Amino acid sequence: MPDSSPTVxxxxxxxxARIAALAAEISAGYPAGEDLxxxxxxxxxxxFLGDLIRAMDRPVTIDxxxxxxxxxxxxxxxxxxxxxxxxxxLEGRNVIIVxxxxxxxxxxxxLQEILHARSPKTLRTACLLSKPSRRKVEVKxxxxxxxxxxxxxxxxxxxxxERYRNLPYIGVLNE
Ligand code: IMP
Ligand code: MG
Numbered sequence: 781m782p783d784s785s786p787t788v789x790x791x792x793x794x795x796x797a798r799i800a801a802l803a804a805e806i807s808a809g810y811p812a813g814e815d816l817x818x819x820x821x822x823x824x825x826x827x828f829l830g831d832l833i834r835a836m837d838r839p840v841t842i843d844x845x846x847x848x849x850x851x852x853x854x855x856x857x858x859x860x861x862x863x864x865x866x867x868x869x870l871e872g873r874n875v876i877i878v879x880x881x882x883x884x885x886x887x888x889x890x891l892q893e894i895l896h897a898r899s900p901k902t903l904r905t906a907c908l909l910s911k912p913s914r915r916k917v918e919v920k921x922x923x924x925x926x927x928x929x930x931x932x933x934x935x936x937x938x939x940x941x942e943r944y945r946n947l948p949y950i951g952v953l954n955e
Contacts, residue, residue, distance in 0.1 A: 783824075784954050784955050786843060786934055786935060786944065786947065786951025786952055786954065787950055787951050787952050787954060788933070788949050788950075788951050789928070789933060789949075789950050789952050790835065790897070790926060790936075790949060790950040791949050792948045792949050793822055793840075793938060794949075795831075795908075795925075795949070795950065796926050798883050799828070799831050799832055799835055799908075800928060802834075802835075802906065802923055802925055803832055803833075803835035803836045803923045806814070806832075806876065806906060806923055807836050807837065807838050808835065809833070809897050809904075809922075810838075810874055810902075811867060813816070813840045813905075814872045814874055815838075815840065815841060815873070815874065816836070816838065816840045816841075816874050816876060817840070817841045817843065817870070817874060817875050817900075817937070818832070818833060818841070818842045818871040818876050819842075819843050819844070819845055819866065819870075819873075819875055819876065819877050819878060820842065820843075820844050820845075820876050820878040820894065821844075821845055821846070821877065821878065821879050821887075821891065821896065822844050822845065822846040822863075822864065823846070823937070824879070824881065824938050824939070824945075825878045825879055825880045825908070825935055825937060827935070827936050827945075828878060828880060828908045828925075828937055829842065829878050832878065832906070834878075836923065842927070843848075843866045843867055844864065844866070844867075844891050845862070845864060845866055845891070846863040847860070847861065847862050847863060847864060847887060847890070847891065847903075848860070848861050848863055848942050849861075849886065849887055853882075853899065856864070857898070857949070858879055859927075860886060860887055860890040860891075862931065868906040869898060869900045870895060870898040870899065870900040871876035871898060871900065871903070872899070872900070872901050873900050873901055873936070874900070874901055874902045875895060875900040875901075875902065875903050875904075875955075876904050876906055877892065877895065877903070877905040877906070877922075878906050879891075879905065879906070879907045879912070880908055881907060881908065881909040881911065881933070881938060881947075882907045882909070882910045882911070882915075882919065882921055882924075883911050884914055884915060884916040884917070884947075885915045885916060885917045885918065885919040886916060886917060888905060888907075888919045888921070889917045889919050892905065892919065892944065904922040904923065905920065905921045905922055905923070906923035906925075907921050907923070907924055907925065907926075907935075908925040908926065908928050908936075909924075909925060909927075909928055909933065909938075909950070910924045910925075910927050910928070911927075911928055911929060911931075913928055913929070913930045913931070914930055916952030931952050932952070932953060933950050933951065933952055934947065934950070934951055934952075934953060935947030935948070935949050935950045935951050936948065936949060936950050938950065940953060
């Protein structure tokens with residue numbers, strides 16, 4: 781476990797500026813007067829959700845889901861298990877999945893499948909980060925904050941062994 785602070789990849793200002801633009805883009809993509817229902821994936825997306833909804837000037841509701849991925853990197857089966865389900869149903873709602881990062885895409889593919897089965901009116905996905913070079917399955921992501929190289933990043937909600945989620949920036953661990 782490295783002790784030095786992670787090297788900054790995306791500063792607090794970079795993140796806030798991009799989220800403001802993303803919030804405007806998302807808001808503009810739905811008819812006026814319709815509520816948006818944002819489903820954040822715990823734990824990594826909690827800060828992104830908080831900043832995203834504060835930058836949106838239309839009615840929103842939120843809910844949370846937690847999943848865990850098994851044996852990542854050692855199998856391509858991509859087994860994903862639900863740890864916490866949503867509090868309310870999705871039927872007829874404009875649902876936006878809010879994720880921290882899309883890596884292999886396996887987690888998101890699972891989430892999109894099970895949430896689609898609950899008959900939302902619309903289902904889109906917003907991810908703060910995307911590592912396209914790591915994809916194992918193609919997943920559709922309508923709103924991407926930043927596309928990054930294949931580096932393991934921490935901070936702003938993202939962890940390494942549950943640490944670093946509180947960093948106000950996104951950084952790369954030093955070896
Ligand atoms: P996927 O199923 O491979 O797309 O994995 C997505 C999940 O893996 C994310 O929601 C994160 O929890 C975790 N993850 C993937 N890459 C990183 C990273 O660089 N830093 C921290 N967590 C990551
Ligand atoms: Mg996650």
